Amino acid sequence: xxNLKNKKxxxxxxxxxxxxxxxxxxxxxGINVAIxxxxxxxxxxxxxxxxxxxxxATYAVFDVGNYEEVKLSxxxxxxxxxxxxxxxxxxxxxxxGSFNDMPVEQWSAMIQTNVMGMYYVTKEVLPHLINQNEGDxxxxxxxxxxxxxxxxxxxxxxxxxxIGMSESLMKEVRKNNIRVNxxxxxxxESDMTIELGFVNKDSHxxxxxxxxxxxxxxxxxxxxxxxxxxxxxxxxxxx
Numbered sequence: 001x002x003n004l005k006n007k008k009x010x011x012x013x014x015x016x017x018x019x020x021x022x023x024x025x026x027x028x029x030g031i032n033v034a035i036x037x038x039x040x041x042x043x044x045x046x047x048x049x050x051x052x053x054x055x056x057a058t059y060a061v062f063d064v065g066n067y068e069e070v071k072l073s074x075x076x077x078x079x080x081x082x083x084x085x086x087x088x089x090x091x092x093x094x095x096x097g098s099f100n101d102m103p104v105e106q107w108s109a110m111i112q113t114n115v116m117g118m119y120y121v122t123k124e125v126l127p128h129l130i131n132q133n134e135g136d137x138x139x140x141x142x143x144x145x146x147x148x149x150x151x152x153x154x155x156x157x158x159x160x161x162x163i164g165m166s167e168s169l170m171k172e173v174r175k176n177n178i179r180v181n182x183x184x185x186x187x188x189e190s191d192m193t194i195e196l197g198f199v200n201k202d203s204h205x206x207x208x209x210x211x212x213x214x215x216x217x218x219x220x221x222x223x224x225x226x227x228x229x230x231x232x233x234x235x236x237x238x239x
Contacts, residue, residue, distance in 0.1 A: 002222050005030030008081040010074070012064055012121055013091030015042040018140065018188060021210030022088055025218055027053040034058045034077040036091065056081065064091045064117030065109075074124040086221065087125045088138045089118045094155045107154045114158035119165065126173070134225070135178045138217055139166040143186045143233060159184075163231075170230060179228040181220050185213055186235045206238040 009026050013019040014035025023033050027050045035050075036059065037043050043059035050057035058080050062069035078084050092114045095106055118139060129135030144152055145159030163182055170180035188208040213234060220229035 002224060004218075004221060007031045007085040008034075008083050009086035009088065010034045010036070010077055010081075010084055010121075010125065011088040011090055012036045012117070014088075015039060015046045015059070018185075018210045018213050019088070019090045020046050022090065022214045022217055023050055023057075024053075025211070025214035026086075027055050027057065029218065030055060031086070032056040032081055034060065034081055036060050036062060036064070036073065036077075038063055063113075064121055065112040067116075067120045070117075070120040071124055074121060078125075078128060083132070084125055084128050085132075085134070086136045086138070087122065087129075088140070088217065089121060090140045091117055091121075092140065092158075094152075096151050097154075098151055099153050102154060110154040110158050111161070114155075115161045115165070118162060122169070126178075129178050130173070130176045133177050135176075136221055137166075137169070137178065137180045138220070139180065139182050141166070141182055141184045143184050143235075146184055146233070167231075170228075174228075177225065179220075179225075181229050182231045183213070183216065184231065184233040186233070188213055188234075206236065208234060208236045 009031050011019050011023050011033060014023045015037040023035050023046060026033050032055050033050055035043060035046055038061060040061045047057045047059050060073040060077050062073040064070060093110055122137060139162055141162040142159040144156045145163045148156045166180055166182040188210055216232060216234055223229060
């Protein structure tokens, strides 16, 4: 089992939901963490909580879908942390709407954030991992990236794209001792899923929690370097 203490991680969308739970789980393992997002107040709150675990924690405010912001912010984060070992591409958006009724602008925004945003951030982090000949990239897709459903065509298309991009990258950088892991969780209770009506906020016992997802990530990271969790789907035991 690999020791993660003093590793350095970047988590996009790290101030709430899955990202926040992952950041806290990492901090408890002694991992130094940088979180990103678009709302400074929630980022600050999360960083203060992370620092209570005695690790270095920082944040950056930017839109993953804006490449110029990504380039500047990722450079600043890596300079502040003193390097990077782990990237968790978690930032994303979702919306419900039929194929014809969803506005073109909303469709485009979903692809820009969920696909291009992941590409932009990875593109800026990857050279650092290649240079040190070691690292981990965890890309958050969804079970919606495995099977399409009515009224989620944009979201599903973006998450299918994430899987294709991740698997291609995994085969490209294995020779550099970089593990690329694609995770496909089913519905997890978060602000986003509650707002979209996918989850009842009082259904804690029957719906996956963000902390469950964070445990899966840690399990993959703790594997010996010779082993790689290529992909994993996380489901609730309650149908």
